[in-house]
Amino acid sequence: MxxxxxxxxxxxxxxxxxxxxxxxxxxxxxxxxxxxxxxxxxxxxxxxxxxxxxxxxxxxxxxxxxxxxxxxxxxxxxxxxxxxxxxxxxxxxxxxxxxxxxxxxxxxxxxxxxxxxxxxxxxxxxxxxxxxxxxxxxxxxxxxxxxxxxxxxxxxxxxxxxxxxxxxxxxxxxxxxxxxxxxxxxxxxxxxxxxxxxxxxDLRTAEMIKYASNVFLATKISYANEIADMCVRFGIDSETVLAAAGKDPRIGPLFLKPGLGFGGSCLPKDVRALKDRARADGYGSELLSALLAINGRQPLEAIWLLEREIGPLQGKRIAVLGLAFKGGVDDIRETRAVPLVTELLAKGARVVAFDPMAMPSFIKVMPTIEYASSAQECLSGADGCIVQADWKQFGTLGRKEFSRMRFPVIVDGRRCLDPAKVERAGAKYLGIGYGRT
Ligand SMILES: NC(=O)c1ccc[n+]([C@@H]2O[C@H](COP(=O)([O-])OP(=O)(O)OC[C@H]3O[C@@H](n4cnc5c(N)ncnc54)[C@H](O)[C@@H]3O)[C@@H](O)[C@H]2O)c1
Incomplete structure (x- = not known):
C-alpha cells in the first residue's frame, strides 16, 4: 500500500x-x-x-x-x-x-x-x-x-x-x-x-482524547511537584511518599517523579490550547490555569534550594547540566532550562552549561552564556550545579568531577542522581522534594 x-x-x-x-x-x-x-x-x-x-x-x-x-x-x-x-x-x-x-x-x-x-x-x-x-x-x-x-x-x-x-x-x-x-x-x-x-x-472525540490524556499527564507531574515542594519544607523525602501513594492502583506509579516542570513540544502547548479552546466556549478552567502556574514557578524551586545552601548567587559560577527538555533527546522546545537560566542570570549568577546533544540548538536561543564541552568541564570551578535534564550519563559523575568544583553542591532538578553516591563522592546533595537532610 x-x-x-x-x-x-x-x-x-x-x-x-x-x-x-x-x-x-x-x-x-x-x-x-x-x-x-x-x-x-x-x-x-x-x-x-x-x-x-x-x-x-x-x-x-x-x-x-x-x-x-x-x-x-x-x-x-x-x-x-x-x-x-x-x-x-x-x-x-x-x-x-x-x-x-x-x-x-x-x-x-x-x-x-x-x-x-x-x-x-x-x-x-x-x-x-x-x-x-x-x-x-x-x-x-x-x-x-x-x-x-x-x-x-x-x-x-x-x-x-x-x-x-x-x-x-x-x-x-x-x-x-x-x-x-x-x-x-x-x-x-x-x-x-x-x-x-x-x-x-468520531473526529471531535478523537481530538479531545489527546488533550484529555496530556492534561492528565501534566496534572500528575504538577501534583508530584507540589507534593515534593511541600515535602522539602516538611523535612520529608517525597520519593518515599510518592512511591507509596503510587501503589494505589487509582493513582499508579508512573509520572510521579518531581522535577523542574514539564516541557517539550506537547504538554505545555496542549494545556494552553485546551484552556484557550474552553475559554472560547465560555468555560474558564481553574485546573488548566493552575497547571500552568505550578509549572511556571517550578524551575525557581531549584534556585531556592541552591540559594538556601550557598547564599546569594550574585557573581557565583553556576553549572547547569542538561539543556534539552528531558534527558536522551536533543529537543529544546519549552525546555525548563530557559526559565532556569534566565532566573539565574537575573540573580547575577555566571552560568556555564552543558548538554550531550542539545547544545547547538540551545546556543541559538541563549548565545551569551558560557558553554562547556563536557560535564566535567562544566563543573570545574563552579560554586554550585543544577541538573536540569535526566541524562543517564550524569549518574556516573563522581569524586573526580565534583572535586573540581569550588563548592561541590548539586541540586538534582530531576531526581536522577543517587543522593548517597553524590555525598560519598564528596558533594552536598540537594534535590527537588528531597527534604531529608
Ligand atoms: N513530538 C512529540 O513528542 C509529539 C507527540 C505526540 C503528538 N505530537 C503532535 O504531532 C504534531 C507534530 O509534532 P512533531 O513534534 O512531529 O513536529 P515537528 O516540528 O518535529 O515536525 C513537523 C514537521 O512538519 C513540517 N511541515 C510543516 N508544514 C508542512 C507542510 N505544509 N508540508 C509538509 N511539511 C510541513 C516541518 O518542516 C517539520 O519538519 C504536533 O501537532 C504535535 O503536537 C507530537
Whole structure:
C-alpha cells in the first residue's frame, strides 16, 4: 500500500518508519528541503537513535523516500497522514497555519486523483479543527466531498520522544475518529497488524482524547511537584511518599517523579490550547490555569534550594547540566532550562552549561552564556550545579568531577542522581522534594 506522510518531524518519521516496517511503500514530505535531504541520506533530523537505525534500513531498501512534493506524493497514496506541527501562539491558541498549508496541498492531490483516499489528521488539534478547518479546505480545494469521495480521520499520536518508534509500534491504544464508517474501517484495517487496543469514535472525540490524556499527564507531574515542594519544607523525602501513594492502583506509579516542570513540544502547548479552546466556549478552567502556574514557578524551586545552601548567587559560577527538555533527546522546545537560566542570570549568577546533544540548538536561543564541552568541564570551578535534564550519563559523575568544583553542591532538578553516591563522592546533595537532610 502507498502511504504519504506529510511532515518529517518526530511524529511524521515515527509514523513513516512504522508503516515502512509493516512493508508499505512510504513517501514522507516536508517543506524543509534540508530535512528531506537528511531523511534521504538515511538519517533522522533529530536525536532518536533507534528510529534512525530503522529509517536507514528502509531508505536503503528503497521503501521509504522523502520529497518536498506533497501534492504528487499524496496523489499517489491511498492514505495520507498529516503530521505537521501545531505550535502555540502567544494567546495559547494553536497555530493552524502549517495544518492549513498541508490541507491545501493534500486537496490539490485529491483533485488530481480519481481513487478513494483516506486523509488522516495526526497533528494535535483542538476539538472541532479537523471538521471545521481541515475538512472545508480539503473539500474546497478538491471539489470533492468528505465521507463520499474521500475519507477523513483523526488519529491522535501518543508517542514520547526518546522512544518514538517503539511507542508507534506498540502504542498503549490506537484512537481512530472518522467522518464516516468506510474511512474508519479502512484505517482500522491498516492498523490491524499492530496488536494494541483500538478505539473507534468520531473526529471531535478523537481530538479531545489527546488533550484529555496530556492534561492528565501534566496534572500528575504538577501534583508530584507540589507534593515534593511541600515535602522539602516538611523535612520529608517525597520519593518515599510518592512511591507509596503510587501503589494505589487509582493513582499508579508512573509520572510521579518531581522535577523542574514539564516541557517539550506537547504538554505545555496542549494545556494552553485546551484552556484557550474552553475559554472560547465560555468555560474558564481553574485546573488548566493552575497547571500552568505550578509549572511556571517550578524551575525557581531549584534556585531556592541552591540559594538556601550557598547564599546569594550574585557573581557565583553556576553549572547547569542538561539543556534539552528531558534527558536522551536533543529537543529544546519549552525546555525548563530557559526559565532556569534566565532566573539565574537575573540573580547575577555566571552560568556555564552543558548538554550531550542539545547544545547547538540551545546556543541559538541563549548565545551569551558560557558553554562547556563536557560535564566535567562544566563543573570545574563552579560554586554550585543544577541538573536540569535526566541524562543517564550524569549518574556516573563522581569524586573526580565534583572535586573540581569550588563548592561541590548539586541540586538534582530531576531526581536522577543517587543522593548517597553524590555525598560519598564528596558533594552536598540537594534535590527537588528531597527534604531529608
Ligand atoms: N513530538 C512529540 O513528542 C509529539 C507527540 C505526540 C503528538 N505530537 C503532535 O504531532 C504534531 C507534530 O509534532 P512533531 O513534534 O512531529 O513536529 P515537528 O516540528 O518535529 O515536525 C513537523 C514537521 O512538519 C513540517 N511541515 C510543516 N508544514 C508542512 C507542510 N505544509 N508540508 C509538509 N511539511 C510541513 C516541518 O518542516 C517539520 O519538519 C504536533 O501537532 C504535535 O503536537 C507530537
Amino acid at each position: 502507498r502511504i504519504c506522510v506529510v511532515g518529517a518531524g518526530y511524529v511524521g518519521l515515527a509514523t513513516a518508519v512504522m508503516f515502512g516496517k509493516l512493508r508499505h511503500e512510504v513517501s514522507v514530505t516536508d517543506i524543509d528541503g534540508g530535512r528531506v535531504r537528511t531523511v534521504n541520506s538515511g538519517k533522522a533530523p533529530f536525536y532518536e537513535p533507534s528510529l534512525e537505525n530503522e529509517l536507514a534500513k528502509l531508505v536503503k531498501a528503497g521503501s521509504l523516500v522523502a520529497t518536498t512534493d506533497t501534492v504528487t506524493s499524496a496523489r499517489d497514496a491511498k492514505f495520507v497522514f498529516m503530521c505537521v506541527q501545531t505550535p502555540s501562539m502567544p494567546s495559547g491558541r494553536i497555530d493552524t497555519r502549517p495544518v492549513k498549508k498541508a490541507s491545501r496541498d493534500v486537496a490539490k492531490a485529491l483533485r488530481q486523483s480519481s481513487g478513494y483516499k483516506v486523509i488522516v489528521m495526526k497533528s494535535t488539534v483542538v476539538p472541532g479543527t479537523t471538521d471545521s478547518v481541515v475538512r472545508p479546505l480539503l473539500e474546497k480545494g478538491s471539489s470533492k466531498v468528505a465521507g463520499a469521495d474521500f475519507g477523513l480521520c483523526m488519529n491522535p499520536e501518543f508517542l514520547q520522544e526518546g522512544s518514538a518508534l517503539k511507542d508507534s509500534m506498540e502504542p498503549s491504544r490506537i484512537v481512530v475518529g472518522s467522518s464516516d464508517k468506510r474511512a474508519g474501517d479502512l484505517l482500522m484495517k491498516l492498523y490491524a497488524p499492530i496488536k494494541s487496543e483500538k478505539i473507534k469514535t
